[in-house]
Amino acid sequence: MAAPKRIPETAAEGRSPPVPAGEKETTVVETTEPVIPADYRDISVKDLLDAGLHFGHQTKRWNPKMKPYIFGKRNGIHIIDLEKSLAMLQEALVFLRGLSASGKSVLFVGTKKQAQEIIKQCAQACGQFYVNGRWLGGTLTNLSTIRRNVARMRALEEQEKKDNFAGVPKQEASRARRELEQLRRNLVGIADMSTLPGALFVVDVAREAIAVAEANRLGIPVVAIVDTNCDPDLVTYPIPGNDDSLRAIRVVAGAVAAVVKKAVGDYARPAAEEAEAKPSAETVEQSHPGPAAPKSKTLSAEDRRILALSGTKAASLVAEEVDGSGADAAPAKEVKPRHPRKGTRKETQKPE
Template identity: 45%
Template structure:
């Protein structure tokens, strides 16, 4: 899906921060200053969306997950909706320290949720006292709130997509340590050098966040669709081979049986 500068303009993607709050490393992406506010060059934003989209599509096509991170109020619901629609994991509550660098422990917490669910199914839960059941329910609710959206992420993600890198600096540091590619919406008050794929954009307005996320998730969706069609094509190609192999085995068995009879 080609990115139109006009639609980015209408969504307010071009509004940066106050000039006194800017990070000089964002200079290449700033078009001008107006009323004490930096205006982002939307032609560069459009090009960067295309670049990031192509890379994310490849990662999705490879079967790896892309973890979306956005804990700020105006981005939470948008990220949950967009990432959830393409079956990608996301964090919209507080970032759990060690989410990436101590992934084994995080997986244990996710498995704890599954074990509580099993307890409820097999009746073990009912054997607990009222106080214990209350404690278990509270623990399950807490785990669901913080980690429910990453239940299907059984290994480290292939990439991280972040809204507001200043706010999510802990997530950024963890991804950097593990050499996980970082894609992000970067506003004029942030340092783009922390990110592998920079999308210069207003990361405070919900309309802007929605517009960027729509393009990004659309590109990921295309990668997933390609992967699915490639799998189906591969299965069709393998079917005649499997049939031939089965026929060969049957012929071989028949030959052996005839020899034994003789």
């Protein structure tokens, strides 16, 4: 039986709080903010507070391992210590900057409705991979099967582009279109991921438990927003905060995308300069070739034996000339004719 779907409890979790009797309900329209902040280094506790990152879950639904990151309680809801959240966010950003600067990729994971669009925008903005639909079991631990599914998706896309499945019956064409739609929904964000990522950025550790478990099994570091109902021990770099608020997810994911984008640019610049310098060095080497190596004039063992058996002076001179040793070369040993072994019969001439 499927687990009941969680209903947001506070305004910071995506739903407006109940309106007291006698007051008029007001509609709050959330403003559109840039995915990547202008300067991620200027993020302060006030920014996290305005984003609602400090709101946790109900006190009865907490995980005791989150106690060091909880500031207190208010109206039955845990309040997260934002000073610790900011320090741990900065630590995670430093790690991701070094990882991306070394040329490794980051996989963004967020399949809940609040995070789907933000995860997609942030990953595309910094040129990384993402999963915002359904996490397929074995995405990391069984990457070869995922690559075969990607190849199948490419084949269906090529057929659709060529003749829109005109060469197959209608029923098969309809089935192929549904399969292609499903493959795109699940694999479009990781279609070009041929190797394992260097790290995972996860929104809601409890919901993405399979992804976190696969990363831990393979030793892949995990950076995640950890709410008060999650286990921080499963995450390499936990960021305590509200993982249900749109603004909170946008602030943290935007900072991660900004760091990764800048680090990727710093890594790509020297690589491009090295690629430009390599052809020029090859051109100089081709225009000024070095001296050719002298050819060897040595004889094989079989040639020496044949020359020695000839016993002529001309053959010795030829051998000396080919060896290039001149008078200093050791004379070839004269091979005496073989005598018949003892016990062999000798032919005698009969007198006429």
